[in-house]
Amino acid sequence: MNLLHLALKDLRLLFRDKMGAFFVIGFPVLLGLFFGVIFKGPDSSSGGSGKISIAVVDLDNSPQSTKFLDELRKNEGLRLEIDENEAARKSVRLGQRSAMIVIPTGFGQKAGLLWEEQPEIQIGVDPSRVAESAMLEGMVMQAVATLIGDRFQQPTMFLPSVTQARESLKGNQEVDLATKLVMGTFLNQVEQMIEAADRVQASNQATGDGGGFEINFANVKRVDVTREVNPSSVSGQLQKIRSDWDISFPQAMMWGIMGCVAGFSMSIARERSRGTLVRLRAAPLSKTQVLLGKALACFLACLLVMLMMTTLGVVLGMQPLSYLKLAVAGLVTSFCFVGIMMTMSVLGKTEESVAGTGWAANIVMAMFGGGMVPVMFMPAFVQSLSRFSPIYWALRVVEGAIWRDFSWAEMLPAILVLIAIGLIGTIVGANILYRRDD
Amino acid sequence: MLVIDQVVKRYGELVAVNNISFEIKRGECLGLLGPNGAGKSTTISMMVGLLKPDSGTVRLDGASPDSNATRRLIGVAPQALSLYEELTPRENLTFFGKLYGLSAAKLRDRVAWALKIAGLEDRARHRVHTFSGGMKRRLNIAVALIHQPTLLLLDEPTVGVDPQSRNHIFDWIEQLNADGMTIVYTTHYMEEAQRLCDRVAIIDHGKLLALDAIPQLLAQHGGQSVISGRLEHIPSDFSLPGTLLESDWRLESEQPFDVLTRLAQSGVRFGSVQIAGPDLEAVFLKLTGRVLRD
Ligand SMILES: Nc1ncnc2c1ncn2[C@@H]1O[C@H](COP(=O)(O)OP(=O)(O)OP(=O)(O)O)[C@@H](O)[C@H]1O
Ligand SMILES: [Mg+2]
Numbered sequence: 001m002n003l004l005h006l007a008l009k010d011l012r013l014l015f016r017d018k019m020g021a022f023f024v025i026g027f028p029v030l031l032g033l034f035f036g037v038i039f040k041g042p043d044s045s046s047g048g049s050g051k052i053s054i055a056v057v058d059l060d061n062s063p064q065s066t067k068f069l070d071e072l073r074k075n076e077g078l079r080l081e082i083d084e085n086e087a088a089r090k091s092v093r094l095g096q097r098s099a100m101i102v103i104p105t106g107f108g109q110k111a112g113l114l115w116e117e118q119p120e121i122q123i124g125v126d127p128s129r130v131a132e133s134a135m136l137e138g139m140v141m142q143a144v145a146t147l148i149g150d151r152f153q154q155p156t157m158f159l160p161s162v163t164q165a166r167e168s169l170k171g172n173q174e175v176d177l178a179t180k181l182v183m184g185t186f187l188n189q190v191e192q193m194i195e196a197a198d199r200v201q202a203s204n205q206a207t208g209d210g211g212g213f214e215i216n217f218a219n220v221k222r223v224d225v226t227r228e229v230n231p232s233s234v235s236g237q238l239q240k241i242r243s244d245w246d247i248s249f250p251q252a253m254m255w256g257i258m259g260c261v262a263g264f265s266m267s268i269a270r271e272r273s274r275g276t277l278v279r280l281r282a283a284p285l286s287k288t289q290v291l292l293g294k295a296l297a298c299f300l301a302c303l304l305v306m307l308m309m310t311t312l313g314v315v316l317g318m319q320p321l322s323y324l325k326l327a328v329a330g331l332v333t334s335f336c337f338v339g340i341m342m343t344m345s346v347l348g349k350t351e352e353s354v355a356g357t358g359w360a361a362n363i364v365m366a367m368f369g370g371g372m373v374p375v376m377f378m379p380a381f382v383q384s385l386s387r388f389s390p391i392y393w394a395l396r397v398v399e400g401a402i403w404r405d406f407s408w409a410e411m412l413p414a415i416l417v418l419i420a421i422g423l424i425g426t427i428v429g430a431n432i433l434y435r436r437d438d
Numbered sequence: 439m440l441v442i443d444q445v446v447k448r449y450g451e452l453v454a455v456n457n458i459s460f461e462i463k464r465g466e467c468l469g470l471l472g473p474n475g476a477g478k479s480t481t482i483s484m485m486v487g488l489l490k491p492d493s494g495t496v497r498l499d500g501a502s503p504d505s506n507a508t509r510r511l512i513g514v515a516p517q518a519l520s521l522y523e524e525l526t527p528r529e530n531l532t533f534f535g536k537l538y539g540l541s542a543a544k545l546r547d548r549v550a551w552a553l554k555i556a557g558l559e560d561r562a563r564h565r566v567h568t569f570s571g572g573m574k575r576r577l578n579i580a581v582a583l584i585h586q587p588t589l590l591l592l593d594e595p596t597v598g599v600d601p602q603s604r605n606h607i608f609d610w611i612e613q614l615n616a617d618g619m620t621i622v623y624t625t626h627y628m629e630e631a632q633r634l635c636d637r638v639a640i641i642d643h644g645k646l647l648a649l650d651a652i653p654q655l656l657a658q659h660g661g662q663s664v665i666s667g668r669l670e671h672i673p674s675d676f677s678l679p680g681t682l683l684e685s686d687w688r689l690e691s692e693q694p695f696d697v698l699t700r701l702a703q704s705g706v707r708f709g710s711v712q713i714a715g716p717d718l719e720a721v722f723l724k725l726t727g728r729v730l731r732d
Contacts, residue, residue, distance in 0.1 A: 002536075006537075009525075013522060013524050274520065274522070275520035276521065276522055278514075279514075280537070282509065283538060284537070284539075285537060286506075
C-alpha cells in the first residue's frame with residue numbers, strides 16, 4: 001500500500017510540473033504528429049496529387065484491351081502507366097507504384113463473352129494498401145463489365161460470336177445429341193437475352209441511369225508482389241506499414257518514456273534537495289520501499305504514456321495487429337526504462353546534474369536506437385551500433401506488435417534484452433542509491 | 439523515554455557530536471540550545487534514525503529508532519522545509535498521513551486538525567509554493583504532527599515566522615505538551631527556550647555543556663543581576679557602590695533588592711531604575727565564553 005501511495009504522489013507531482021508533463025506527453029505527441037505527417041508526404045506523392053499510380057502491362061494490345069484501359073482510366077483516383085511486366089512488378093515491390101495490372105494475351109477475344117472462360121487479369125497490389133486493393137479490384141470488374149455491356153450494345157460484335165458458337169456446336173462430333181439440344185436452346189436464350197438487354201439499356205438511358213450491364217465475370221488473379229522481397233530490406237519493412245502513424249507513434253512513445261525517465265531520475269535528487277527525502281526516511285518506510293516507490297511510479301507513468309499514445313494513434317488510424325503483444329511490449333519496455341531511470345538517477349546528486357546527464361543519455365539512446373531516424377534508414381555501420389540502444393529493442397517489440405507482425409518467437413529476444421536491461425539498471429541504481437548515506 | 443548514550447558523530451575530521459549523553463523524560467519539553475554548527479540538527483537526526491551514530495546508542499523506550507514501530511512514535515519538523523511545493527497543504531498532510539498508516543475518517547480528521555492548527559484552512563487548496571515563508575514553516579510543523587506522535591522533534595521551527603504566528607505556534611506547542619506530548623525544541627533564541635522548555639541542554643562544538651531546569655541553570659551559571667538607573671540625588675559623603683557615569687549608574691549584585699533598599703534608606707533618590715536578572719544569554723556567555731547570537 002505504501003508503495004502505491006509513494007507512486008501516486010510522484011505521478012501527481014509529475015503532472016503538476018508543467019515542463020515535466022510537457023516532455024512526457026505534449027512533446028512526444030507533437031513529434032509523433034510531425035513525423036507522421038512527414039512520413040505521409042512521400043508515400044502519397046508516389047501517386048501524385050493523391051492518385052494511386054498503377055503500372056499497366058498490356059500483353060494483348062487489342063481494341064478491347066484499349067477500351068478496357070480507357071474504362072479504367074475514367075476512375076478519378078487512378079493514374080495508369082504502361083510498362084513492361086518485370087519493370088512493373090519491380091516498381092510495386094520498391095513501393096514506387098501502388099499496384100500493377102497485367103492484361104493477358106487473348107483478352108480481346110474472350111473478355112465479356114459469358115460462356116468463354118474469362119481471361120486472367122493479374123492484379124498485384126502493395127500489401128500495405130489494403131483499402132485501395134479492394135477498390136481497384138472493383139474498378140477492374142466494372143471495366144470488364146463495361147466490355148460485356150458493349151458487346152450487348154453492339155450486336156454486330158456479339159451476334160457473330162453466337163452464330164460461330166452454334167456452328168462449332170453443330171460441327172462437333174464429340175458432343176452428344178442431348179447436349180447439342182441443350183446448348184442450342186441456351187444459345188437461343190442468349191439471343192433473347194440480348195434483346196432483353198437492349199430494352200434494359202434503352203430504359204436505363206431514358207431514366208438517365210448511366211446504364212451498362214454489370215456482370216462480374218472478370219477473372220481476377222492476385223499476384224503476390226511482396227513474396228520475392230527480402231523482408232528485412234527497407235522496402236520489405238515499409239511494405240508492412242499500414243498507417244502513416246505506424247512509425248511515428250512508436251517513436252512518440254519512446255520520447256514520452258524518455259520524458260518519464262528524465263523526470264523520475266531527477267525526482268530522487270529533487271526529494272533530496274527539497275528535504276522531503278528526510279521526511280520519507282523518517283517515516284516508517286524502509287529505504288528499499290522508498291526506491292521501489294519511485295520505480296513503481298516511473299513504471300506506471302511509462303505504461304500510461306504508451307496507453308495514451310496507442311489510443312491517440314488508433315484514433316488517427318493506426319491499427320495495431322496484436323493488442324496482446326502490444327500490452328506485453330508496454331510492460332517490458334516500461335520495466336526496462338525503470339531500470340534506466342534508476343541508474344540515471346545516480347549519475348548526479350543535484351537535480352541539474354541528473355537532468356543534464358539524463359537528457360544527454362536519452363538523446364544518444366534515441367539517436368542510435370531509431371527514436372529520431374528509423375533504424376532501417378541508417379547506414380549499415382550505425383545500424384550495428386543501434387543494437388546497443390535500449391530504444392532499439394523497445395521499438396522492436398512495440399513495432400513488432402503494431403505492424404511488423406512478429407511472432408512470439410520473434411518478439412522473445414527483444415523481450416529478454418529489455419528485461420535484462422531493466423533488471424541490471426534497477427539493481428545497479430538501487431544499490432548505489434541505497435548506499436548513498438547523507 | 440529517549441536515552442542518548444555517549445553518542446559520537448563525525449563528518450570526516452569534524453566531530454559534529456562529541457560524546458553526548460542525556461535522557462529526555464516523558465512529557466517534558468527539552469530545549470536544545472546552541473550556536474550555528476553546534477551539532478543540534480545532527481543530534482536530532484540521530485534521534486529519528488536518519489543518521490547512525492559512529493559510536494554510542496540512541497534508544498526510544500528501549501528500542502532503536504531504526505525500527506518502523508519506533509518511528510511511528512516520532513514526529514519531526516526538519517530545520518530545512520520539507521514539503522512538496524507542487525502539492526497543496528491538504529495533499530502534503532494526506533500523503534504523509536497515509537505513510538504513517540492513517541486512512542479514511544481518521545485521516546480526514548487529522549488533516550482537518552493539522553490545517554486548523556497551522557492556520558491554513560483557507561489556503562488548503564493552494565499549492566505550497568505560493569505560500570509565504572511563515573506559512574510554510576507552520577505547515578512544516580503540522581506535517582510532523584499528522585500521526586499524533588508521542589515524541590515531537592522541532593528543529594528551529596520558528597525561523598522567519600512573524601511574532602503573531604510565533605505566539606500562535608507557542609500556544610499550541612504548550613497545549614500539546616500539556617496534553618502529554620514529549621517535545622525536543624531546538625533553537626538559538628533564548629526567549630523561546632525560556633518560555634517553552636522545562637529543561638535546557640546547552641551544546642557547543644558538539645559537546646553538552648550543561649543540562650538542567652532553567653532556574654537551576656540561572657542560579658548556577660547566570661551570575662549576578664545588573665541594576666542600572668539614573669540617580670537624582672546622592673547624599674554627600676556617601677560612598678556609592680558600582681559605577682557612575684554622570685548620572686547613569688550601574689551595579690552587579692546577587693541581591694539587587696537589598697541593595698536598592700539600602701540605598702533608598704541612605705537617602706539616594708532614583709529618577710529611574712532597572713533590574714536585569716541573569717538570563718540564558720548570560721548562562722551561555724559564561725559557559726562558552728561567546729555570545730549566542732551574532
Ligand atoms: N552532511 C554533512 N557533511 C559534513 N558536515 C556536516 C554535515 N552536516 C553537518 N555537518 C557539520 O556538522 C556540524 C554540526 O552541524 P549541525 O547541522 O548539527 O549544526 P546545528 O547545531 O544544527 O547548527 P544550526 O544552528 O546552524 O542549524 C557543523 O560543523 C556542520 O558543518
Ligand atoms: Mg541545525
